[in-house]
Amino acid sequence: MTLQREKRDYSWGMVVDVDKCTGCQACVLACQAENNVPLNLQDRFERARVMSWIRVERYWEGEFPDIKARFIPIMCQHCENAPCEPVCPVFATYHNNEGLNVQVYNRCVGTRYCANGCPYIVRFFNYWEPVWPEAFRNHLNPDVTVRSRGIMEKCSFCIQRIRRGVRNAERENRDVVDGEIQTACTQACPTDALVFGNFMDEDSKVSKMKKDDRHYTLLPHLETDPNVVYLAKIDTDKSAGESHG
Amino acid sequence: MQQRRTIDQIHTNRVLLNGQLDTPKWWAPTVIVLGIIVAIGFFMIGIMVNKGLGVTGLSRPVYWGLFITTFVFWVGISHAGIMISAILRLSQAEWRRPVTRAAELLTVFSLLTALMFPLMHAGRPWRIIYFILPYDFARGIMPNIRSPLIWDPVAISTYLTGSTLFLYIALLPDLGNLRDRTTGWQNALYTILSLGWRGNPRQWKLQTVGGILLSALMLPIFVSVHSIVSWDFAVTPAVEGWHSTIFAPYFVIGAVHSGVSAVVTMMALMRWLWKWEDFIRPEHFDALARLLIVVATGWLAFTFLELIFAVYGLDAPELALRELQIFQWPWNILFITFVITGYIIPVGMWLQKSVRNNIALMFWSSLFVNIGMWLERFLIIVPGLARKTPFVYTWESYRPSGLEWFILFWSLAWVTFLMLLFSRFFPLVPLFEQKESQTFSDSIKIGRVKVPAIVREAD
Numbered sequence: 001m002t003l004q005r006e007k008r009d010y011s012w013g014m015v016v017d018v019d020k021c022t023g024c025q026a027c028v029l030a031c032q033a034e035n036n037v038p039l040n041l042q043d044r045f046e047r048a049r050v051m052s053w054i055r056v057e058r059y060w061e062g063e064f065p066d067i068k069a070r071f072i073p074i075m076c077q078h079c080e081n082a083p084c085e086p087v088c089p090v091f092a093t094y095h096n097n098e099g100l101n102v103q104v105y106n107r108c109v110g111t112r113y114c115a116n117g118c119p120y121i122v123r124f125f126n127y128w129e130p131v132w133p134e135a136f137r138n139h140l141n142p143d144v145t146v147r148s149r150g151i152m153e154k155c156s157f158c159i160q161r162i163r164r165g166v167r168n169a170e171r172e173n174r175d176v177v178d179g180e181i182q183t184a185c186t187q188a189c190p191t192d193a194l195v196f197g198n199f200m201d202e203d204s205k206v207s208k209m210k211k212d213d214r215h216y217t218l219l220p221h222l223e224t225d226p227n228v229v230y231l232a233k234i235d236t237d238k239s240a241g242e243s244h245g
Numbered sequence: 246m247q248q249r250r251t252i253d254q255i256h257t258n259r260v261l262l263n264g265q266l267d268t269p270k271w272w273a274p275t276v277i278v279l280g281i282i283v284a285i286g287f288f289m290i291g292i293m294v295n296k297g298l299g300v301t302g303l304s305r306p307v308y309w310g311l312f313i314t315t316f317v318f319w320v321g322i323s324h325a326g327i328m329i330s331a332i333l334r335l336s337q338a339e340w341r342r343p344v345t346r347a348a349e350l351l352t353v354f355s356l357l358t359a360l361m362f363p364l365m366h367a368g369r370p371w372r373i374i375y376f377i378l379p380y381d382f383a384r385g386i387m388p389n390i391r392s393p394l395i396w397d398p399v400a401i402s403t404y405l406t407g408s409t410l411f412l413y414i415a416l417l418p419d420l421g422n423l424r425d426r427t428t429g430w431q432n433a434l435y436t437i438l439s440l441g442w443r444g445n446p447r448q449w450k451l452q453t454v455g456g457i458l459l460s461a462l463m464l465p466i467f468v469s470v471h472s473i474v475s476w477d478f479a480v481t482p483a484v485e486g487w488h489s490t491i492f493a494p495y496f497v498i499g500a501v502h503s504g505v506s507a508v509v510t511m512m513a514l515m516r517w518l519w520k521w522e523d524f525i526r527p528e529h530f531d532a533l534a535r536l537l538i539v540v541a542t543g544w545l546a547f548t549f550l551e552l553i554f555a556v557y558g559l560d561a562p563e564l565a566l567r568e569l570q571i572f573q574w575p576w577n578i579l580f581i582t583f584v585i586t587g588y589i590i591p592v593g594m595w596l597q598k599s600v601r602n603n604i605a606l607m608f609w610s611s612l613f614v615n616i617g618m619w620l621e622r623f624l625i626i627v628p629g630l631a632r633k634t635p636f637v638y639t640w641e642s643y644r645p646s647g648l649e650w651f652i653l654f655w656s657l658a659w660v661t662f663l664m665l666l667f668s669r670f671f672p673l674v675p676l677f678e679q680k681e682s683q684t685f686s687d688s689i690k691i692g693r694v695k696v697p698a699i700v701r702e703a704d
Contacts (some may be wrong), residue, residue: 057636059492062370074636089394092388107386110298111369111394112257112308119483120636121306125368127299149297149370219635222482 010166011099011199012157013227014186016073017210019234020193023056023071029077030188034158036144040131047200051124054185070233075185076101076122076155076217077226078138083112084123092152099199099227100157108151115152119219123154142191157196158183178204199227252523254680257424261676264518264668265423265431271518272669279662286655289648290365298368300648307630312366313477315653317622318503319359319660320474321496322615325504326352326408327467330415331460339685340532342678343524348508348514349412350673354663355507356405358656361396364464365652391478400466406564407463415454416454417442418677434670463560471496485566487630488553495547499618502537502544504612506591509533513665515673524674527602534595534607541592542613548621562634570628581619587617607678 031037031054040050054075061068078101081109084093085101092108115123119174129149132140140146143160147153165181180194186196206229209215214232217225263269275525293300303310329348333341364370388395421442424435442448472493479492489495508529517523552571571580591610594600601607631642667673675695689696 019307019498036611048307049299086389086391087394087480089389090390091389108369108371109367111363112368113394113477115306115308116487116630117483118483119634121634122636124305125298125303125308127301127303128297149299 004055005146006197008097008099009088009200011227012162013078013099013199013206013210013229014075014183015195015215015231016231017193017195017231018070018072018211019214019231020072020191021056021073022191022193023058023069025056026188026190027054027073027194028052028056031087033139034141034144035156036130036140036146036182037153038126039132039136042189044126045076047127048238049125049199051126051153053122053124072230073185074122075121075228076157077120077224077228078157078189079156079224079226081223081225083117083222083224087113087117089200091114098162100159100162102159103152103154103156105153110150110152112152119222119224123152125152126150132228135183139207152226252683254683256523257676257679258426258603260521260523261594261672261674261679262423262426264669264672266426268669269519269522272665276534276662276665276669278685279658279665280659282655283662286652286659289651289655293365293648293652294370294445298366299639300646302644302646302649304643306625306634306637309366309626310643311645311653312362314619314623314626315656316359316362316366317474317496317626318589318619318658319355319362320617321500322355322403322507322616323352323359323408323504324467324471324497324500325355325508326350326411327404327463328501328505328544329508330411331463331467334456334460335464335549338532339682340529342682343521343529343674344508344512344533345678346412346415346675347673348504348510348690349408349415350664350667351504351511351660352408354660354667354695356401356408357663358660360398360401360405362656363394393473393480397477403476404463407459407466411463414452414459415678416671417452418449419443419672419675422676423672446646468493468497476628483634484629485632485634486551486560486570486625489551491547491550491554493525495544495551498540498544498547499621502540502587503615503618505533505537505540506611506618509537509607509611510615513604513611516604519668519673521674524679526661530604530607531598531601534601537614538592538595541588543593545588553670562632565633566629569632570624576624576628580626581626583617583620583673586613587621591617646699648649 030053032039034112035053037053040052044050053171054073054158056071056073059070059072061070078099080095082093082095082101085095088094089111090107090109092104093101093114094104110125112125115121115125126147126149130146143164161183161197162181162245165176169176169180176198178201181196183194183196186192186194195206197204199207199210209231210229212231214234215229216232217229264272301310301312329341334345364373367373369659390396398409404503417439420435420439421444424432424439424442427435443650475492475496478487479489512529512533552567555567570576591614594606594610600610628641630646
């Protein structure tokens with residue numbers, strides 16, 4: 001059951017066409033640069049503390065030599081019925097009325113309870129104070145807070161870009177045009193496998209793509225009602241029904 | 246056949262006050278050594294707060310580890326107090342008398358210790374004040390009362406307040422006793438603390454009524470505290486092995502198992518260290534072991550129910566978790582140790598009457614229980630997180646760092662340290678309860694045998 005929320009203008013969401021994903025990792029890099037995500041050096045891999053708000057998971061299907069590599073980009077699913085939200089004791093993560101699952105860094109005390117609650121494992125904890133090499137200091141995005149140690153972070157759907165887009169539209173006294181607001185990952189995706197937009201707008205690209213027969217959401221049995229919709233992989237050598245991401 | 250020696254009151258006073266009036270020689274060195282360990286432990290915690298949680302072995306997705314395990318462990322131990330002093334008091338089990346205070350004391354100190362673990366395991370402990378105290382009224386942001394983490398401190402601080410009051414009320418007559426036997430600064434201390442206790446009938450009546458009322462008021466806490474701790478895990482649908490409806494009763498009965506066992510360990514130590522053979526007798530161990538057999542078996546039933554749920558439902562993720570927990574290295578060795586030390590060895594031993602009356606064997610078997618119960622919590626918390634779920638792309642298990650192990654060790658030293666410090670100033674066995682039991686004890690003749698009997702407190 002989804003909580004009834006107040007009427008709203010926006011319901012931000014993303015459609016991921018797994019069929020188009022080549023696993024190139026451009027989205028991962030773009031996200032890292034846009035959102036001031038700390039560098040994943042060797043130490044972080046060894047201690048299993050890698051941070052990447054979006055990641056491309058790779059699966060092998062079949063047996064050698066008839067083997068296929070499958071890719072699926074995974075980021076915060078911005079669930080309408082998010083398991084991470086009710087467990088946070090300080091409302092550091094909550095659902096806003098634009099369909100976003102937002103993380104308020106100032107409130108976070110670092111219980112890591114939300115991360116345990118998340119079935120997609122897309123929440124990241126800052127075990128150390130993030131450090132960048134001296135040369136990187138001026139590359140940080142001034143629109144995005146640098147998270148200190150001891151707090152959780154995760155994909156925000158590039159909320160700084162959403163805010164800027166909405167503000168520009170309001171200033172010019174018009175509606176937000178579909179495709180005007182792009183997250184870093186959708187902008188970087190060379191095959192347009194990632195599409196970002198407003199589900200509230202019936203004519204938007206994401207709304208149309210969502211109606212595709214291939215659509216599915218991740219872990220639907222948990223009834224989290226994600227705002228990220230996936231479109232299944234089309235396998236030419238298989239019947240259509242069997243295949244998915 | 247129970248042996249009941251008549252002990253006169255002068256002897257009772259002299260022996261039971263030996264901790265205060267005639268401190269044993271081992272006391273000071275032991276406290277100094279423990280004090281050093283405690284100081285190092287606090288220093289370690291300081292390092293962790295200063296440097297960040299990177300110093301632990303936690304990772305992604307194993308976000309909770311040794312600290313939460315130890316937190317649950319100490320909350321479990323704290324159930325000793327309410328079991329012994331409230332439930333046994335209300336059910337008028339006479340053998341509880343010499344151990345009530347020690348059990349209550351263990352409750353207070355283990356709760357204090359337990360509360361420190363969620364604090365130190367948080368990323369920004371200095372901000373936790375936010376959720377223990379309602380904060381930021383200006384912006385109207387209250388703590389999220391849907392989160393079990395809000396109810397944890399509420400339940401634990403309620404329990405802590407109740408137990409402290411209970412402990413203090415039971416201490417009053419003994420404080421009066423000590424006041425009359427000390428001089429100088431000690432006399433001044435006990436005069437203030439005993440609140441003008443003179444032992445007149447009205448004071449005795451109030452003291453008794455206060456104790457009974459508090460034990461009745463604390464009964465709901467018996468159910469609530471560990472239930473709420475279990476909800477920390479049970480409300481999480483994403484983690485297989487946590488999301489279980491039987492967690493609340495399962496945790497409560499496990500807590501009683503570990504708590505009462507800890508009391509047995511402590512009783513044996515008290516008997517040896519302060520030479521209270523006349524007061525803490527094999528019959529007390531016998532009674533506790535009988536109680537423990539029932540509790541442990543009930544708890545084992547829950548443990549197996551958890552496994553049966555997996556096998557009955559044939560839910561693939563749950564089966565995968567149980568498979569990991571029971572059969573895969575290194576969890577399999579922990580699981581076997583947990584079942585053997587938590588149930589098979591101790592209960593197998595307690596079924597023998599000769600063991601129940603043997604203090605040394607009871608000491609070791611009760612220690613085994615708590616090793617097993619700590620492992621139980623570890624096996625519930627960590628494998629659930631470490632399991633390879635569909636979307637974990639770092640398949641890493643959890644290796645606690647040396648610092649985490651030391652802080653676990655510190656918590657043991659810290660509770661012992663506090664207990665010993667308390668024993669220097671206050672009697673660990675309630676004198677008045679001891680004397681009361683002497684007054685109430687009687688013997689009746691059945692045939693040729695004299696059997697000890699109890700004159701009831703009521704009517």
